[in-house]
Amino acid sequence: MGRAAVYKRCGCKARGEAGGERGALCPRLAERGHGSWYFSLELPCGRDGRRQRVRRGGFRSRAAAEQARAYLLGADVVPGRSAVTVGQWLDIWLEMRQTLSFNTRRLYTQHVSD
Numbered sequence: 001m002g003r004a005a006v007y008k009r010c011g012c013k014a015r016g017e018a019g020g021e022r023g024a025l026c027p028r029l030a031e032r033g034h035g036s037w038y039f040s041l042e043l044p045c046g047r048d049g050r051r052q053r054v055r056r057g058g059f060r061s062r063a064a065a066e067q068a069r070a071y072l073l074g075a076d077v078v079p080g081r082s083a084v085t086v087g088q089w090l091d092i093w094l095e096m097r098q099t100l101s102f103n104t105r106r107l108y109t110q111h112v113s114d
Contacts, residue, residue, distance in 0.1 A: 010035030
């Protein structure tokens with residue numbers, strides 16, 4: 001894969017004719033608190049032979065993005081089990097939701113844990 005597995009980018013808009021987001025090319029990415037962390041990983045090719053890639057982002061720190069990536073790769077799965085359980089997937093899904101209000105997050109957490 002050409003891109004690093006864990007990387008930082010932002011949503012700053014480029015000025016001028018090109019427009020669009022600067023992403024990983026933003027000169028302010030070295031500043032603390034600017035941008036957010038993302039991860040990507042390759043899955044086995046699908047039935048049609050095309051490569052499959054999972055990309056998730058919005059993490060506040062590199063460590064959080066690395067932890068989520070490792071979790072999706074099955075770092076905490078019991079040996080002998082190859083699939084992520086529904087409960088594990090719901091935990092990941094809930095953790096990735098950055099904009100939930102306090103009450104919504106609490107309600108979703110109760111549903112997942114029941």
